[in-house]
Amino acid sequence: MIRKRIVVLISGGGSNLQAILDACADQSVAGQVVAVVSNRPGVMGLQRAVTHGADAITLDHTQFASRTLFDQALQQRIDSYQPDLVVLAGFMRILTADLVSHYLGRMVNIHPSLLPKYPGLHTHERALAAGDRQAGATVHLVTPELDGGPLLAQAHVAIDDQDTALSLADKVLVAEHQLYPLVLSWLCRDQLIFVDGIPHFDGETLLFPKQIDNTAD
CATH class of the missing domain: 3.40.50.170 (Formyl transferase, N-terminal domain)
Structure with missing residues (x-):
């Protein structure tokens, strides 16, 4: 079975991320977390990503002049991984309609x-x-x-x-x-x-x- 490519978005410790990483590792989930993106720097979830071999990306929303500009940058980073699924796991940002529509049917x-x-x-x-x-x-x-x-x-x-x-x-x-x-x-x-x-x-x-x-x- 081809493993689905998963990008996970987080804002903090990443306990749900850990549950997902563990399930991918034991193959109860036929997927691979290829990248984890956090809008906050230095959070534990990024360390969890590195431990499991996923790319750990910080995209600090405070460095963007608007929500739209942040979401455009976020979409660019996500798309670079060509994910089958985009998974929000404690991601504490309200996403713009344009970004959500781009991933409609792929984002949970x-x-x-x-x-x-x-x-x-x-x-x-x-x-x-x-x-x-x-x-x-x-x-x-x-x-x-x-x-x-x-x-x-x-x-x-x-x-x-x-x-x-x-x-x-x-x-x-x-x-x-x-x-x-x-x-x-x-x-x-x-x-x-x-x-x-x-x-x-x-x-x-x-x-x-x-x-x-x-x-x-």
């Missing part, structure tokens, strides 16, 4: 809530304030609408009475580390494909995200 993101609940920031605080009994993570196709692309898969975790935003974040992160490599394994073996921006799983239209239950853990 993971978000720490059960979308469509709680797009944007402070997801765990919002789940607790609402009295939710479940939280989780969602992998979705990236479209110009923030956290609004087709939902591909979700992992659920239980919210306990004693949970705080920090403890809930820790539980959701564990679920993310299981969920993201799983979705990438589907993408890399073409079990999950996009036709005109619509996800298809095993040849059938994916109307609802695949559900992974971690609430019993």
